[in-house]
Amino acid sequence: MAAERADAARNRQSILRxxxxxLAEQGPEHVSLxxxxxxxxxxxxxxxxxxxxxxxxxxxxxxxxxxxxxxxxDSGPPPLGPSAPPRDRLLGFLDELAKxxxxxxxxxxxxxxxxxxxxxxxxxxxxxxxxxxxxIRQVRPDxxxxxxxxxxLASFEGELxxxxxxxxxxxxxxxxxxxxxxxxxxx
Amino acid sequence: MAAERADAARNRQSILRxxxxxLAEQGPEHVSLxxxxxxxxxxxxxxxxxxxxxxxxxxxxxxxxxxxxxxxxDSGPPPLGPSAPPRDRLLGFLDELAKxxxxxxxxxxxxxxxxxxxxxxxxxxxxxxxxxxxxIRQVRPDxxxxxxxxxxLASFEGELxxxxxxxxxxxxxxxxxxxxxxxxxxx
DNA sequence: ACATCAAGCGGACTATCGGTCCGCCTATGG
DNA sequence: CCATAGGCGGACCGATAGTCCGCTTGATGT
Numbered sequence: 171m172a173a174e175r176a177d178a179a180r181n182r183q184s185i186l187r188x189x190x191x192x193l194a195e196q197g198p199e200h201v202s203l204x205x206x207x208x209x210x211x212x213x214x215x216x217x218x219x220x221x222x223x224x225x226x227x228x229x230x231x232x233x234x235x236x237x238x239x240x241x242x243x244d245s246g247p248p249p250l251g252p253s254a255p256p257r258d259r260l261l262g263f264l265d266e267l268a269k270x271x272x273x274x275x276x277x278x279x280x281x282x283x284x285x286x287x288x289x290x291x292x293x294x295x296x297x298x299x300x301x302x303x304x305x306i307r308q309v310r311p312d313x314x315x316x317x318x319x320x321x322x323l324a325s326f327e328g329e330l331x332x333x334x335x336x337x338x339x340x341x342x343x344x345x346x347x348x349x350x351x352x353x354x355x356x357x
Numbered sequence: 358m359a360a361e362r363a364d365a366a367r368n369r370q371s372i373l374r375x376x377x378x379x380l381a382e383q384g385p386e387h388v389s390l391x392x393x394x395x396x397x398x399x400x401x402x403x404x405x406x407x408x409x410x411x412x413x414x415x416x417x418x419x420x421x422x423x424x425x426x427x428x429x430x431d432s433g434p435p436p437l438g439p440s441a442p443p444r445d446r447l448l449g450f451l452d453e454l455a456k457x458x459x460x461x462x463x464x465x466x467x468x469x470x471x472x473x474x475x476x477x478x479x480x481x482x483x484x485x486x487x488x489x490x491x492x493i494r495q496v497r498p499d500x501x502x503x504x505x506x507x508x509x510l511a512s513f514e515g516e517l518x519x520x521x522x523x524x525x526x527x528x529x530x531x532x533x534x535x536x537x538x539x540x541x542x543x544x
Numbered sequence: 545a546c547a548t549c550a551a552g553c554g555g556a557c558t559a560t561c562g563g564t565c566c567g568c569c570t571a572t573g574g
Numbered sequence: 575c576c577a578t579a580g581g582c583g584g585a586c587c588g589a590t591a592g593t594c595c596g597c598t599t600g601a602t603g604t
Binding site: 198279283286287289290313314316317318320321324325327328329330333334342343345346349350353354356 | 385466470473474476477500501503504505507508511512514515516517520521529530532533536537540541543
């Protein structure tokens, strides 16, 4: 496939920025295809063609925000990178996610709502789940790692994050997740 | 408030039955106010007046299905009832929920989707969360009980339940939840 | 520079759905 | 049997996700 045309690339950026702005200014429910298109100064058809659906908008934006963590996991230094012991990697990863979630509550809420019954299909979620599952298996092979990984990731569900950080800040979330993970995956 | 008029009571039942049937036959996304009204043989306005919104439909139905467990907790025999030791009550309660969730996957999925950002507001969810939080506090006062209770209840999220029971049946779900709870709330 | 044309674009259009409203109907109580 | 409060139904509204197609424009070869 040839490179994206220059105007197409420009529009993609405008659209993603528009989504960010609308999320920040008006909350998830006001991010409709129409409003995004209007804000980005493009037609509705363009938004749809680029991102496939409203859902795709949030998936792409989340992937962008999660890119740093992804890179750190694939080839970064400890504790996230592959050279660290699995238990440290797990705790480190969850801590990073906690920080990410706290910083992006609105996006995460929007993402969840839009994905609805498809959460498990989202590429970013799949990557996270896969990573956590593998790490749990390495440390505690006697666990239903797949299930436990889903539950640990549920710590970052939008409404929960909002509630916890509203009463105790990011610190409470990070502490709670870490304590929980330590119990679930003892050394 | 006076007793419900006979026709109103009849309609309430028709509507709930219609929701059940549509859920079973066509899945959550086909349960619209229109389709429910048509199936129940009443007008749309009637559905709305009875249940307030689409969400109310699922909340009421879930409350109905959960009534047995609720009664058992409030005044039943061990291990659910108040006379059992807290840790047994917790494990017993989660086990009951696992069975309930497995039997009502479709309803739960519909309920979640409809409640969207309001899960924490649902009376049934609040009751469950409250119960779990109290029990955890009694057994392990050093825990962020509120947070952990939310996570434990996330075990019964629709998509997760579907995935787990599709590969391992109710048994896998019950085992996984029990093992997890035992680790999170050790004696 | 220019011709060519596929890729990209825009926004009108459709379908659907949650929720509202109001005039008609009927169960109930006296 | 009558009066009436409450219930009823379905037309109506506004919003929104997603579709479609004729027009425009950036990339490319000469």
